Amino acid sequence: xxxxxxxxxxxxxxxxxxxxxxxxxxxxxxxxxxxxxxxxxxxxxxxxxxxxxxxxxxxxxxxxxxxxxxxxxxxxxx
Amino acid sequence: xxxxxxxxxxxxxxxxxxxxxxxxxxxxxxxxxxxxxxxxxxxxxxxxxxxxxxxxxxxxxxxxxxxxxxxxxxxxxxxxxxxxxxxxxxxxxxxxxxxxxxxxxxxxxxxxxxxxxxxxxxxxxxxxxxxxxxxxxxxxxxxxxxxxxxxxxxxxxxxxxxxxxxxxxxxxxxxxxxxxxxxxxxxxxxxxxxxxxxxxxxxxxxxxxxxxxxxxxxxxxxxxxxxxxxxxxxxxxxxxxxxxxxxxxx
Amino acid sequence: xxxxxxxxxxxxxxxxxxxxxxxxxxxxxxxxxxxxxxxxxxxxxxxxxxxxxxxxxxxxxxxxxxxxxxxxxxxxxxxxxxxxxxxxxxxxxxxxxxxxxxxxxxxxxxxxxxxxxxxxxxxxxxxxxxxxxxxxxxxxxxxxxxxxxxxxxxxxxxxxxxxxxxxxxxxxxxxxxxxxxxxxxxxxxxxxxxxxxxxxxxxxxxxxxxxxxxxxxxxxxxxxxxxxxxxxxxxxxxxxxxxxxxxxxxxxxxxxxxxxxxxxxxxxxxxxxxxxxxxxxxxxxxxxxxxxxxxxxxxxxxxxxxxxxxxxxxxxxxxxxxxxxxxxxxxxxxxxxxxxxxxxxxxxxxxxxxxxxxx
Numbered sequence: 001x002x003x004x005x006x007x008x009x010x011x012x013x014x015x016x017x018x019x020x021x022x023x024x025x026x027x028x029x030x031x032x033x034x035x036x037x038x039x040x041x042x043x044x045x046x047x048x049x050x051x052x053x054x055x056x057x058x059x060x061x062x063x064x065x066x067x068x069x070x071x072x073x074x075x076x077x078x
Numbered sequence: 079x080x081x082x083x084x085x086x087x088x089x090x091x092x093x094x095x096x097x098x099x100x101x102x103x104x105x106x107x108x109x110x111x112x113x114x115x116x117x118x119x120x121x122x123x124x125x126x127x128x129x130x131x132x133x134x135x136x137x138x139x140x141x142x143x144x145x146x147x148x149x150x151x152x153x154x155x156x157x158x159x160x161x162x163x164x165x166x167x168x169x170x171x172x173x174x175x176x177x178x179x180x181x182x183x184x185x186x187x188x189x190x191x192x193x194x195x196x197x198x199x200x201x202x203x204x205x206x207x208x209x210x211x212x213x214x215x216x217x218x219x220x221x222x223x224x225x226x227x228x229x230x231x232x233x234x235x236x237x238x239x240x241x242x243x244x245x246x247x248x249x250x251x252x253x254x255x256x257x258x259x260x261x262x263x264x265x266x267x268x269x270x271x272x273x274x275x276x277x278x279x280x281x282x283x284x285x286x287x288x289x290x291x292x293x294x295x296x297x298x299x300x301x302x303x304x305x306x307x308x309x310x311x312x313x314x315x316x317x318x319x320x321x322x323x324x325x326x327x328x
Numbered sequence: 329x330x331x332x333x334x335x336x337x338x339x340x341x342x343x344x345x346x347x348x349x350x351x352x353x354x355x356x357x358x359x360x361x362x363x364x365x366x367x368x369x370x371x372x373x374x375x376x377x378x379x380x381x382x383x384x385x386x387x388x389x390x391x392x393x394x395x396x397x398x399x400x401x402x403x404x405x406x407x408x409x410x411x412x413x414x415x416x417x418x419x420x421x422x423x424x425x426x427x428x429x430x431x432x433x434x435x436x437x438x439x440x441x442x443x444x445x446x447x448x449x450x451x452x453x454x455x456x457x458x459x460x461x462x463x464x465x466x467x468x469x470x471x472x473x474x475x476x477x478x479x480x481x482x483x484x485x486x487x488x489x490x491x492x493x494x495x496x497x498x499x500x501x502x503x504x505x506x507x508x509x510x511x512x513x514x515x516x517x518x519x520x521x522x523x524x525x526x527x528x529x530x531x532x533x534x535x536x537x538x539x540x541x542x543x544x545x546x547x548x549x550x551x552x553x554x555x556x557x558x559x560x561x562x563x564x565x566x567x568x569x570x571x572x573x574x575x576x577x578x579x580x581x582x583x584x585x586x587x588x589x590x591x592x593x594x595x596x597x598x599x600x601x602x603x604x605x606x607x608x609x610x611x612x613x614x615x616x617x618x619x620x621x622x623x624x625x626x627x628x629x630x631x632x633x634x635x636x637x638x639x640x641x642x643x644x645x646x647x648x649x650x651x652x653x654x655x656x657x658x659x660x661x662x663x664x665x666x667x668x669x670x671x672x673x674x675x676x677x678x679x680x681x682x683x684x685x686x687x
Contacts, residue, residue: 069104124398183384297593
């Protein structure tokens with residue numbers, strides 16, 4: 001049974017660096033970026049940016065987006 | 079081909095939230111908008127924002143919204159709903175708005191069984207004005223007007239308005255939830271859905287109290303604030319169904 | 329046109345409101361205007377589309393009116409002096425949000441808890457705006473049962489036309505008096521012009537916001553200027569007053585409402601004695617009828633303002649006259665009702681003191 005595969009897109013402009021998504025992600029796939037965004041926050045960053053299907057362990061559960069106050073995360077599932 | 083499974087709901091305008099990082103309002107606005115969309119009632123909904131951080135809620139909710147003076151949300155909602163009984167009317171109020179200056183209006187709207195939905199956002203302080211003591215500030219909790227912590231003798235105990243409203247005959251569904259964790263966020267959405275369905279069925283006064291993190295005024299990080307709700311706030315304000323006379327609704 | 333009915337003043341307001349299309353009333357018990365609240369309780373119930381709410385407070389009542397008015401419904405609340413104090417916040421919001429509403433104040437003795445006797449001591453509160461911010465409310469001062477009815481309809485029309493709260497200032501005596509009244513035919517509310525700004529659910533249209541929070545100063549300034557322009561238009565279009573025996577008068581008595589009825593009696597009495605005195609009765613207290621008053625100052629140089637208070641309208645008379653003539657004041661506060669004889673004595677005394685009997 002193939003595991004569901006997914007990915008997220010974080011809008012750096014909207015992220016306020018609350019890191020609730022980092023706390024919430026069951027697979028710990030989100031980290032703190034080391035580049036400031038325009039608002040002066042270090043936004044959250046999705047670690048699986050590349051598109052090679054075999055590497056992804058995000059399953060698109062959308063827990064990160066559920067807790068994100070700023071609707072900065074879009075979630076995609078295969 | 080990847081399918082988008084999470085996006086901004088329809089009844090939220092494209093504006094970026096002005097709320098603080100980790101503020102509960104942002105999450106709660108999104109949940110309300112999702113519920114309005116899922117129940118397909120957005121285009122006949124009228125909302126009443128509070129005075130408080132969410133005073134600008136009308137910049138976010140893409141439904142008709144009418145501002146009320148501080149605390150008077152339940153009275154303005156009464157006027158709206160009595161004038162247009164087939165519309166969905168909700169008021170969205172903070173703890174100071176609803177349980178200090180608005181206590182009389184809220185209790186009486188509940189007592190009359192006004193067929194409106196009240197969303198009570200409990201963050202244990204007056205957020206917008208800088209973190210003063212509120213009716214729901216915990217004993218011992220610091221605030222700018224209780225510098226050593228809330229003192230029972232000088233400042234009284236916090237008020238549990240939701241329990242008080244349960245006594246009112248006209249209130250039919252009251253639940254307290256929180257939005258500090260994925261599990262609680264999902265529960266809050268279910269409670270909001272039930273509250274709006276209560277109104278749609280014409281059953282009476284519904285209220286959802288939502289414990290909401292206020293990281294800046296609590297002087298915590300967003301994650302610490304979320305934990306504090308579970309560890310401390312729920313001891314005074316337990317998460318539970320306070321009153322349910324509506325049962326299961328379709 | 330309907331036939332004449334004998335009706336208590338407060339009830340005449342209620343009947344007129346219903347016929348003017350009022351379909352929402354929220355009120356709270358307070359003497360001496362309970363007859364109006366009770367009349368609305370019965371009449372709103374008798375309509376399919378009417379709503380009556382006895383609110384838990386005067387504050388709640390005016391806020392319910394805010395909500396109902398937002399939907400485009402003709403809405404009214406009423407109280408007496410101390411209760412009107414409680415409504416000031418709501419009135420400020422109605423003015424800022426440009427919401428139509430009618431507020432009836434049956435004035436009683438004050439300040440504080442005061443008494444339940446008739447008075448005119450809320451003139452400042454009504455015309456200077458007891459609530460905060462830069463706004464005015466239209467203020468109408470009826471002086472008879474018929475006028476209570478007529479001006480109630482006018483109040484709803486002005487409220488809708490100008491999108492502003494309108495105050496009807498009665499007093500305890502007028503509320504209780506029974507006089508014959510002829511009511512016009514009831515309006516069919518469905519024929520009222522639709523309002524483009526109401527909140528009723530954003531179906532097939534963009535969502536609307538009714539607010540008064542304008543954090544950005546230029547936006548707040550814009551609103552203030554918009555309101556000022558509106559008030560300017562109102563000031564040009566609606567000031568009303570009534571003149572009685574003024575054409576050859578050398579002295580004019582100025583009074584409104586119940587005081588004007590007493591003053592009219594006094595003017596009749598002194599006319600029998602040969603004194604050339606007339607009465608000018610402002611009907612709109614805001615906007616004050618400056619122009620007719622200024623006209624009268626061409627021929628008359630003595631003005632006696634009679635009020636059932638410590639002197640409030642007298643300020644507006646002085647402003648209107650802009651220094652012309654001499655303004656005198658006679659006031660009885662506290663709910664004491666003067667007799668025409670008493671006023672006649674005062675008129676007589678001033679008339680002779682100022683040598684008006686000489687040509």
